[in-house]
Amino acid sequence: MYKAFLIKYGEIGVKGKNRHLFEDALCKQIRLSLKHVDGEFLVTKENGRVYVEALSEYDYEDALEAIQHVFGIVGICPMIQVEDEGFDELAKVVVNHIAETYPDKKITFKVDARRARKNYPLNSMEINMKMGEKILEAFEEQGMKVDVHHPDIFVNIEIRSKINIYSQEIKGIGGMPVGTNGKAMLLLSGGIDSPVAGYMAAKRGVTIDAVYFHAPPYTSERAKQKVVDLARLVSRYTGPIALNVVNFTDIQLYIYEKCPHDELTIIMKRFMYRIAQELAAKSGSLALVTGESIGQVSSQTLQSLAVINEVAVMPVIRPLVSLDKQEIIDISEKIGTYETSIQPFEDCCTTFVAKHPVTKPNLKVIQKSEEKLSEKIDELVKTALETVETIIVE
Amino acid sequence: MQVYFDNSATTRCIPQVREVMDKIYDEDYGNPSSLHMMGVNAEKHVKQAREVLARILKVNEKEILFTSGGTESNNTAIIGCAMANKRSGNHIITSSIEHAAVLEPMKFLEEQGFRVTYLPVDEKGVVDLEALKEAVCEDTILVSVMCVNNEIGTIEPMEEISRIVKEKNSRAYFHVDAIQGFGKLLLYPKRMGIDMLSVSAHKINGPKGVGFLYINEKVKIKPLILGGGQQKGMRSGTDNVPGVAGLAKAAQIAYENFDEKQKYLYELRGRMLAGLSQFDGVRINGVTENGAGTMAAPHIISVSFPNVRSEVLLHALEEKGIYVSAGSACSSNKPSLSKTLLNIKAPKEVIESTVRMSFAVSNTDEEVDYCLTVLKDLIPMLQKYVRK
Numbered sequence: 088m089y090k091a092f093l094i095k096y097g098e099i100g101v102k103g104k105n106r107h108l109f110e111d112a113l114c115k116q117i118r119l120s121l122k123h124v125d126g127e128f129l130v131t132k133e134n135g136r137v138y139v140e141a142l143s144e145y146d147y148e149d150a151l152e153a154i155q156h157v158f159g160i161v162g163i164c165p166m167i168q169v170e171d172e173g174f175d176e177l178a179k180v181v182v183n184h185i186a187e188t189y190p191d192k193k194i195t196f197k198v199d200a201r202r203a204r205k206n207y208p209l210n211s212m213e214i215n216m217k218m219g220e221k222i223l224e225a226f227e228e229q230g231m232k233v234d235v236h237h238p239d240i241f242v243n244i245e246i247r248s249k250i251n252i253y254s255q256e257i258k259g260i261g262g263m264p265v266g267t268n269g270k271a272m273l274l275l276s277g278g279i280d281s282p283v284a285g286y287m288a289a290k291r292g293v294t295i296d297a298v299y300f301h302a303p304p305y306t307s308e309r310a311k312q313k314v315v316d317l318a319r320l321v322s323r324y325t326g327p328i329a330l331n332v333v334n335f336t337d338i339q340l341y342i343y344e345k346c347p348h349d350e351l352t353i354i355m356k357r358f359m360y361r362i363a364q365e366l367a368a369k370s371g372s373l374a375l376v377t378g379e380s381i382g383q384v385s386s387q388t389l390q391s392l393a394v395i396n397e398v399a400v401m402p403v404i405r406p407l408v409s410l411d412k413q414e415i416i417d418i419s420e421k422i423g424t425y426e427t428s429i430q431p432f433e434d435c436c437t438t439f440v441a442k443h444p445v446t447k448p449n450l451k452v453i454q455k456s457e458e459k460l461s462e463k464i465d466e467l468v469k470t471a472l473e474t475v476e477t478i479i480v481e
Numbered sequence: 482m483q484v485y486f487d488n489s490a491t492t493r494c495i496p497q498v499r500e501v502m503d504k505i506y507d508e509d510y511g512n513p514s515s516l517h518m519m520g521v522n523a524e525k526h527v528k529q530a531r532e533v534l535a536r537i538l539k540v541n542e543k544e545i546l547f548t549s550g551g552t553e554s555n556n557t558a559i560i561g562c563a564m565a566n567k568r569s570g571n572h573i574i575t576s577s578i579e580h581a582a583v584l585e586p587m588k589f590l591e592e593q594g595f596r597v598t599y600l601p602v603d604e605k606g607v608v609d610l611e612a613l614k615e616a617v618c619e620d621t622i623l624v625s626v627m628c629v630n631n632e633i634g635t636i637e638p639m640e641e642i643s644r645i646v647k648e649k650n651s652r653a654y655f656h657v658d659a660i661q662g663f664g665k666l667l668l669y670p671k672r673m674g675i676d677m678l679s680v681s682a683h684k685i686n687g688p689k690g691v692g693f694l695y696i697n698e699k700v701k702i703k704p705l706i707l708g709g710g711q712q713k714g715m716r717s718g719t720d721n722v723p724g725v726a727g728l729a730k731a732a733q734i735a736y737e738n739f740d741e742k743q744k745y746l747y748e749l750r751g752r753m754l755a756g757l758s759q760f761d762g763v764r765i766n767g768v769t770e771n772g773a774g775t776m777a778a779p780h781i782i783s784v785s786f787p788n789v790r791s792e793v794l795l796h797a798l799e800e801k802g803i804y805v806s807a808g809s810a811c812s813s814n815k816p817s818l819s820k821t822l823l824n825i826k827a828p829k830e831v832i833e834s835t836v837r838m839s840f841a842v843s844n845t846d847e848e849v850d851y852c853l854t855v856l857k858d859l860i861p862m863l864q865k866y867v868r869k
Contacts, residue, residue: 304796
């Protein structure tokens with residue numbers, strides 16, 4: 088029945104001269120998202136509006152869901168699209184639409200017509216009046232009334248080469264289109280937090296690349312597959328993600344051999360940051376994104392974060408920094424990553440985690456410990472960078 | 482080199498079996514319940530499979546009930562028997578180291594008001610016969626004990642169990658979960674006093690999704706799966722003709738030159754045990770003896786190396802092409818220790834470091850030696866890096 092969608096966008100409408108860039112990014116993201124839906128779609132922008140038209144048979148629910156995953160959209164209006172076969176035919180379609188869409192007719196309405204094609208025999212005002220009469224004729228007895236100031240529904244009629252009719256608006260996800268705010272490297276672990284962090288960074292228009300630290304045989308193929316699965320779930324919002332899998336085993340074992348055990352996690356994370364930054368620089372990412380939240384675990388106390396952050400030369404975006412665990416879980420359930428995140432596979436942080444890790448590390452002490460790694464660590468990091476496996480997840 | 486030492490998890494479905502199945506999928510694909518020739522041809526395969534299996538167990542072919550596999554066989558035996566005999570009593574006995582396909586039906590029956598006794602086992606995993614003697618009473622309707630424990634390979638004293646049960650209560654039935662034992666041991670239910678016996682095809686180089694339950698004709702039992710009344714109403718559902726034919730073929734092959742095959746498996750096991758004994762602090766769980774006549778099944782070794790977590794060793798071996806299974810599902814956020822290992826009083830560190838190796842006749846001495854060589858490299862390396 089609905090052949091098209093009118094896409095309403097929020098913040099990008101106010102971005103002045105850059106507006107067309109934002110609209111183009113939005114169209115691109117809609118197209119990417121619809122690639123996963125059977126059917127052919129045409130996404131166009133026209134006079135400050137974006138339209139999605141189905142060119143073939145398609146599944147309405149699937150298409151709607153795909154569009155609902157695109158950042159930058161505040162409202163989605165499913166539209167009926169008809170050829171111009173005269174006003175009386177049009178009125179029949181409109182009356183039909185109302186009959187089917189609103190079972191309870193005790194509502195108020197207002198017809199809102201726009202005549203973009205100026206050779207249409209009636210002007211906008213005339214369409215409003217005449218269509219209003221037709222609707223009243225059909226439903227007045229059932230209690231339907233006109234209210235031009237605060238109607239329950241707007242019956243929108245757009246006269247273009249074809250005629251669009253819509254009266255409903257479904258809420259979009261908000262945010263800004265991915266691709267309008269640069270690119271960042273997400274540290275993706277397989278837990279609950281990092282996919283949510285990726286989602287939230289992307290919500291502000293940031294394109295996401297990801298890095299995962301794999302430590303075979305201490306972490307399994309399944310743990311890696313889980314991270315790929317998570318990246319795929321996040322990519323429904325962000326578009327394709329380049330997932331870099333770093334083999335971290337030798338670095339981890341070397342740190343284990345040389346450094347005090349209770350500092351292991353802190354030092355490991357400092358090397359993860361360093362490696363992630365190298366990869367980020369190579370791929371044009373401008374920042375790191377992590378799922379850290381103050382105080383959640385020993386390596387996320389403010390003291391620990393400060394010591395870890397000391398190696399950062401790029402901004403580190405921590406979208407979850409002040410969220411409680413439950414708040415993070417709620418978002419992960421909403422975006423559909425929770426079920427996958429809680430599968431019980433080891434990640435490389437837990438494998439060697441000390442029974443009593445430091446919670447208030449001292450930067451000077453940590454730096455001193457890292458000096459013990461000087462002999463081999465550069466070589467190990469270089470090898471890790473050279474052997475990165477990059478998986479394009481979409 | 483690829484070495485598959487996880488044959489207790491499942492086995493390769495061998496070509497001879499697939500050939501039999503393929504032919505049926507391709508030619509005799511009729512429904513045995515159909516009246517026409519195609520149905521008759523399909524039915525022949527089912528009948529023949531029944532004959533083959535009955536001959537192996539030395540039972541009547543009427544006493545073979547085809548199922549979807551080991552789990553369904555166990556469920557049918559336990560729940561079906563309890564439902565049919567609840568007027569005679571509400572007490573059931575089993576061991577504390579049974580597979581989940583036995584323990585979960587038991588839990589279900591407890592919820593239904595049955596009383597279940599879980600027999601303790603000794604440090605080798607052998608059921609405590611004194612406890613059994615004490616447990617059997619007037620109310621006992623069913624005793625279910627496994628033939629071979631799936632984690633440590635201990636053979637349970639089935640004949641003694643049967644004798645004790647029948648002496649104290651001749652009406653109580655004895656069920657044996659033989660999913661790890663069938664094809665590896667000679668099993669004659671009638672001679673051994675076994676009333677029901679569960680078997681799965683995919684553990685003996687047959688196809689997945691098929692198995693059978695031997696049910697002595699005097700056993701009162703109710704079906705679990707209701708419908709079109711196939712298999713005399715005991716298990717409705719269109720017969721899995723290719724599956725049961727494949728199962729019969731696999732069983733036939735497993736019991737051809739049986740003594741030779743069993744001896745070969747014991748030799749492989751012995752070779753591995755000898756090699757493993759060279760490692761410092763290594764522990765074999767269950768029965769350390771080897772050979773026919775011992776309490777050890779010919780194809781299972783449960784081993785732990787101190788300070789090497791099972792999952793890590795499993796993945797390290799995997800990198801060298803060797804596939805084993807972890808003695809216990811262990812992970813940082815969901816520690817669940819193996820029940821069998823807990824019940825043989827293995828310490829927590831041992832349980833967390835246990836792997837199971839399980840052999841098939843297709844395994845070779847070279848594979849055992851390769852595995853030992855790899856372990857000699859890996860174990861000291863892995864022991865260096867422990868969680869402190």
